[in-house]
Amino acid sequence: MPPVIRVEALTKAYASGHVALDAVDLDIREGEIFALLGPNGAGKTTLISVICGIVTPSGGRVLVRGHDIVRNYRQTRTDIGLVPQELHTDMFETVINTVRFSRGLFGKARNDALIERILRDLSLWDKRKAKIMELSGGMKRRVMIAKALSHEPRVLFLDEPTAGVDVELRRDMWELVRQLRETGVTIILTTHYIEEAEEMADRVGVIDKGRLILVEEKATLMQKLGKKTLTIHLAQPLDAIPRELDDWELSLHHDGHELEYLFDTRAERTGVSALLRTLGDIGLGYKDLNTRESSLEDIFVKLVHTPQSDEVAA
Amino acid sequence: MSVQGRGVNWRGIAAIYRFEVARFGRTILTSLMTPVITTSLYFIVFGSAIGSRMTEINGIPYGAFIVPGLIMLSMFQESIFNASFGIYMPKWNGTIYELLSAPMSAIETVVAYVGAAATKSMLLGLIIFATAHLFVSVEVAHPLAMLAFMALIAVSFCLFGFILGIWAQNFEQLQVVPLLVIMPMTFLGGAFYSIHMLPEPWKTVTLFNPVVYLISGFRWTFFGAGDVSIGLSLGFVALMLLVCVGLVVWIFRTGYRLKK
Numbered sequence: 001m002p003p004v005i006r007v008e009a010l011t012k013a014y015a016s017g018h019v020a021l022d023a024v025d026l027d028i029r030e031g032e033i034f035a036l037l038g039p040n041g042a043g044k045t046t047l048i049s050v051i052c053g054i055v056t057p058s059g060g061r062v063l064v065r066g067h068d069i070v071r072n073y074r075q076t077r078t079d080i081g082l083v084p085q086e087l088h089t090d091m092f093e094t095v096i097n098t099v100r101f102s103r104g105l106f107g108k109a110r111n112d113a114l115i116e117r118i119l120r121d122l123s124l125w126d127k128r129k130a131k132i133m134e135l136s137g138g139m140k141r142r143v144m145i146a147k148a149l150s151h152e153p154r155v156l157f158l159d160e161p162t163a164g165v166d167v168e169l170r171r172d173m174w175e176l177v178r179q180l181r182e183t184g185v186t187i188i189l190t191t192h193y194i195e196e197a198e199e200m201a202d203r204v205g206v207i208d209k210g211r212l213i214l215v216e217e218k219a220t221l222m223q224k225l226g227k228k229t230l231t232i233h234l235a236q237p238l239d240a241i242p243r244e245l246d247d248w249e250l251s252l253h254h255d256g257h258e259l260e261y262l263f264d265t266r267a268e269r270t271g272v273s274a275l276l277r278t279l280g281d282i283g284l285g286y287k288d289l290n291t292r293e294s295s296l297e298d299i300f301v302k303l304v305h306t307p308q309s310d311e312v313a314a
Numbered sequence: 315m316s317v318q319g320r321g322v323n324w325r326g327i328a329a330i331y332r333f334e335v336a337r338f339g340r341t342i343l344t345s346l347m348t349p350v351i352t353t354s355l356y357f358i359v360f361g362s363a364i365g366s367r368m369t370e371i372n373g374i375p376y377g378a379f380i381v382p383g384l385i386m387l388s389m390f391q392e393s394i395f396n397a398s399f400g401i402y403m404p405k406w407n408g409t410i411y412e413l414l415s416a417p418m419s420a421i422e423t424v425v426a427y428v429g430a431a432a433t434k435s436m437l438l439g440l441i442i443f444a445t446a447h448l449f450v451s452v453e454v455a456h457p458l459a460m461l462a463f464m465a466l467i468a469v470s471f472c473l474f475g476f477i478l479g480i481w482a483q484n485f486e487q488l489q490v491v492p493l494l495v496i497m498p499m500t501f502l503g504g505a506f507y508s509i510h511m512l513p514e515p516w517k518t519v520t521l522f523n524p525v526v527y528l529i530s531g532f533r534w535t536f537f538g539a540g541d542v543s544i545g546l547s548l549g550f551v552a553l554m555l556l557v558c559v560g561l562v563v564w565i566f567r568t569g570y571r572l573k574k
Contacts (some may be wrong), residue, residue: 034429052415056573072324074417088408090333092340104329105416147412 002066003027004155004186005051010060012046012210020046022210023060024308028155028188033181035201035218036190043210044190045085048157052082064155078106085160085190088142091133095124098132099146106151118146119178139170145176156180158189162196174199197221226290230272232259235285244282248275265293326418327426334400334430345434345437346441347387353442356384359553361508374537377450382533383505385442389435389464390471390500390525395490397431397475402482405572420566423508435468452536458536466551467528473558480571499525505523509541522549 005028011218012021020043028034037042049055051062053073062069064076090098099115119125122142127135132143141161158177162170177187177200191197196203197218204221206214214221237256248271251260263270279286338345361378368376404410413423433482446452454460475492482488503525508515520526523543531547540547565572 054411054414054573056569074419076417077417080336080410080415084408084411086408088411090407090409092337093333097336101329102335102412104332105412105418107325108324109325196406 001030002067004030005188006063007047007051008061008063008134010047010050010062011058012043012050012055013058015119019210021050021057024207024212025209026205026212026215029203031184031186032202033177033187033189033200035197035204036188036196036207037192037194037204038190038207039192042207043160046080046210047207048159048188048190051172052080052157053077063140072120079154081148081151081156083141083144083148083156083158083161085163087137087144088145089132089140091131093132094129094165095119095132095135095146095219096128096145098143099150102147103150108151114152115150118149120232121179122146123172141165141169153185155186155188158187160192161189162193168227182199227262228265228277228293230261230263230289230291232261232279232286233257233288234259235287238284242282242284244278247271254262323418324423326416327422327429330413330418330423331430335433337400337435338396338430345438348494349392349438349442350445352388353384353445354449356380356500357419357446362449371511372539373420375450378452378536379533380506381443381446381450381452381531383500384446384535385439385464386467386525386529386532387497387500387505388442389439389467390496392438393431393468393490394475394478394496396434397428397472398479398482398488398492400427400431401476401479402488406482410572422468423474423566424473424562426574428476430467431472431475432465432468435472436464439464439468455537455538456535460532463532463535465552467532470551471549473555473562477558477561477565480565483571488504496525499523499528502510504529504541519567524554526556527551 005026007026008022010024011019013019016099020165022043024043024047026047036044036047046055049067050057051064053069054077062076064079067079069076093101093295096115096119099119100110103111103115116125116182122145124139124142124146127139132140135143145158145161158263161173161177165173174196179188189196189200201218204214204216204218205212206221234257238252238259239256241250241252241259245259248261252258253260261275263272268310276289357377362377364376370376371379404413405494418426478488478491502520504520504522509520509526509530512520527542527547527550530542531544531551532540534540534544534547564570
């Protein structure tokens with residue numbers, strides 16, 4: 001099956017010289033939920049904005065269901081729905097009018113039954129005659145989703161859908177995304193919450209400094225994310241790691257005051273207790289221990305700086 | 315840039331047009347009352363108080379003479395204000411994202427925004443015309459030409475306003491052109507007098523003000539005569555339309571201040 005979206009060597013350099021996207025290649029599969037992970041300023045929003053027609057690319061091309069986003073923009077934009085990160089709304093409009101407006105703007109004939117269904121699904125039906133300015137932030141976000149769905153898009157972009165959103169709305173949002181997928185809609189969401197990617201996505205892409213540094217099945221990536229670091233604060237600094245500890249591939253930090261051990265929490269044997277036993281056996285005293293989970297940031301750092309971190313370890 | 319099939323997105327145009335007209339509707343009272351009151355004030359001050367001491371201009375009573383200028387003055391201002399706000403607001407509140415991501419061509423977008431603003435300007439011109447009738451009797455020599463001229467002016471100035479709305483980066487810039495450029499040009503452009511009444515060198519200087527040709531042309535449709543020939547007036551309207559259309563085409567080609 002051909003990809004629903006094909007991004008080829010997509011580059012965006014702003015007039016300031018800042019390169020927001022650096023030769024990005026990406027295929028999105030029909031019907032999948034794809035999560036684009038990355039720190040702030042990584043290029044997530046720029047990538048989405050180019051595909052949706054808001055930002056002009058500097059190079060490369062994008063095909064949506066086989067159509068070029070520049071030459072056949074009418075077709076590609078009709079296929080796409082976008083929920084941007086910021087709450088941009090017409091404050092004086094009523095909920096139902098703004099959703100009807102969106103449908104018309106995308107060239108679709110008025111369909112009151114469909115609009116009612118969308119508003120009901122998003123718990124907005126009771127508020128349909130309210131002015132948007134009267135709504136809470138969470139309700140406004142629902143309105144923006146309703147607008148994006150009003151023209152029955154085949155592909156839905158959700159840019160940071162749960163940033164600053166309460167727990168209830170987040171759960172509703174996840175539920176809605178699943179329902180949409182059932183109807184065959186392809187969903188691309190950006191997030192910097194691992195939890196969200198873990199909950200929702202089939203595949204995950206990691207973007208940093210405008211480069212797509214990894215695209216993987218969620219399961220594979222989550223294994224990498226399931227690592228923890230054990231830090232052992234030594235009583236006496238070490239010049240080198242004793243041979244007896246070779247099995248654990250430890251690293252020495254802070255002028256020999258700290259030993260670090262990276263382990264997989266999902267493994268049957270983490271090796272932690274054996275390590276501590278061995279430390280006792282060879283008479284290596286320690287003042288404190290602590291563990292921390294590898295955060296997404298750690299993964300980014302690791303992915304981006306792999307060659308350098310090897311040098312440090314050596 | 316070729317556009318693939320499906321023809322024109324009429325529903326998209328209609329959606330924006332209705333949205334814009336509804337926006338005017340929310341301020342219908344001020345929109346309609348302001349021109350009526352302003353026109354009445356002009357007639358009381360210029361028509362009755364001063365006009366009674368003025369002789370006829372080119373054989374036309376002063377009260378009637380100022381009607382075309384008054385209509386033009388309001389139409390220039392309102393066209394620019396309405397059209398510039400129409401496109402500036404989505405930029406300001408961020409809703410422009412939806413317009414940019416919609417299957418709308420540049421020409422469709424312009425037709426919708428400028429069409430809505432021009433509709434309001436036409437309505438406004440006709441209201442002022444009707445109000446003027448309460449104070450003076452004016453006969454229109456070329457009614458169809460008058461309507462056509464009004465429409466051309468409405469479209470030209472709404473296009474100009476649209477460009478201004480895209481260019482403006484704050485509310486002050488939005489106001490500065492209609493208030494500090496267009497208003498003085500209109501007052502000095504023969505809205506309330508014939509430029510033949512001016513002494514030299516001002517009479518010649520005035521001929522460099524493009525508004526003179528617009529007001530004169532509109533006056534011609536009323537009285538069959540203006541300060542300059544009707545051909546020259548039409549030439550200026552056409553020139554203004556062309557320049558504005560050219561700028562709009564350039565804006566959408568380059569994405570100037572619309573797209574990053």
